[in-house]
Amino acid sequence: MALLRSGLQRVANIFGGTQGGILSRFVTSLVPSENKSVAETSKEVIATCNKLIEQNASRNFAIVHILGKQWRVTDGDLLVVEGYWPPNIGDQITLDKVLVAATKDFSLIGRPLVQPGLVTVTATIISKGLSHTRTHFKKKRRKQFMRINFQRAQQTILRINSVEIGNKINEGRNDV
Amino acid sequence: MSANNLFLKSAFVRAPLKNGVGRYVCQLQRIVFKFCKSNGASRGMRDFIEQDLVDFSKDNPGVVVYLKPRRHRGPVIVGEYLNGDRLWMSVHNKTHEEIVKWVELFRTQQGNNWNSRLRKYQYTNHPSVQGPWTPFTFKDPELNTAELPDVRFGSNNRLPATATEQLRLMFEKQKLDELKTAE
Numbered sequence: 001m002a003l004l005r006s007g008l009q010r011v012a013n014i015f016g017g018t019q020g021g022i023l024s025r026f027v028t029s030l031v032p033s034e035n036k037s038v039a040e041t042s043k044e045v046i047a048t049c050n051k052l053i054e055q056n057a058s059r060n061f062a063i064v065h066i067l068g069k070q071w072r073v074t075d076g077d078l079l080v081v082e083g084y085w086p087p088n089i090g091d092q093i094t095l096d097k098v099l100v101a102a103t104k105d106f107s108l109i110g111r112p113l114v115q116p117g118l119v120t121v122t123a124t125i126i127s128k129g130l131s132h133t134r135t136h137f138k139k140k141r142r143k144q145f146m147r148i149n150f151q152r153a154q155q156t157i158l159r160i161n162s163v164e165i166g167n168k169i170n171e172g173r174n175d176v
Numbered sequence: 177m178s179a180n181n182l183f184l185k186s187a188f189v190r191a192p193l194k195n196g197v198g199r200y201v202c203q204l205q206r207i208v209f210k211f212c213k214s215n216g217a218s219r220g221m222r223d224f225i226e227q228d229l230v231d232f233s234k235d236n237p238g239v240v241v242y243l244k245p246r247r248h249r250g251p252v253i254v255g256e257y258l259n260g261d262r263l264w265m266s267v268h269n270k271t272h273e274e275i276v277k278w279v280e281l282f283r284t285q286q287g288n289n290w291n292s293r294l295r296k297y298q299y300t301n302h303p304s305v306q307g308p309w310t311p312f313t314f315k316d317p318e319l320n321t322a323e324l325p326d327v328r329f330g331s332n333n334r335l336p337a338t339a340t341e342q343l344r345l346m347f348e349k350q351k352l353d354e355l356k357t358a359e
Contacts, residue, residue: 078299090200124196129285159196
């Protein structure tokens with residue numbers, strides 16, 4: 001019996017010894033400090049986030065989707081959107097496709113979009129112009145082939161006015 | 177000829193006078209239409225002046241509009257912007273519709289950026305809100321007080337078990353089985 005116990009002890013040492021047993025690198029020693037149920041923890045986290053939203057403690061940022069591109073925006077940013085886009089200068093628009101909204105301390109990650117009405121990103125169109133002339137030059141050697149094309153893309157400059165997390169998390173919408 | 181003429185200058189996105197933060201201000205301040213009253217090249221320009229110019233200046237009270245007829249000279253549009261830029265464009269033989277479009281472009285853009293390439297398509301004063309990522313972000317703060325070198329933190333935990341380790345495991349298992357059978 002004693003033999004068996006010593007053998008077991010040895011195997012245990014090999015597997016889970018504190019000083020780098022064989023499997024130490026497969027096992028994380030990170031044990032959650034408090035053993036709370038998941039539901040309770042998430043409730044607490046949401047309450048903390050709601051408190052932070054109320055206090056408006058730090059600068060917000062959001063990741064918005066505009067014309068096939070994703071932009072990380074915060075108050076006062078300038079964006080250049082390329083391609084045809086109907087909004088005209090002076091227009092105030094809200095960017096509704098918000099993929100992520102976050103403050104310094106927490107992030108709200110949309111799946112794929114953050115719940116509508118929770119985050120408001122407003123922007124002003126300040127300029128609609130053209131880019132510089134881009135030259136597309138193609139040449140194949142020894143094949144008598146040469147093309148040169150010029151193109152200018154439409155560029156819309158946006159000023160982000162505000163990124164606001166308006167509602168509280170996990171509460172109904174204000175506007176419905 | 178210098179490098180400035182040969183190569184495109186580069187620029188960053190900017191808006192004059194923080195345009196759009198509080199309110200929006202149209203950046204076009206003055207537009208001058210130069211044309212000839214008789215020459216065919218100014219035909220489109222004359223049509224524009226006859227049909228659209230009054231509406232244009234009514235819709236844009238903030239823009240000063242000048243007409244400059246001159247004999248036997250080509251038609252030209254010159255725009256002057258709030259940031260001091262001046263944009264000169266020949267509209268020789270351009271039709272009425274084309275001129276309408278170009279005037280709209282003059283009105284909506286915020287300056288002369290035609291000879292500069294944008295380096296970035298975004299400008300921000302706050303490149304990071306949550307702080308830039310470092311290798312220690314989201315790591316256990318236990319590392320701060322650990323005495324290094326430490327096997328736990330120093331071990332390479334990204335590799336699969338080596339053949340030697342597997343052999344050793346098998347050997348220990350075999351020995352344990354032998355012990356069991358012996359008892």
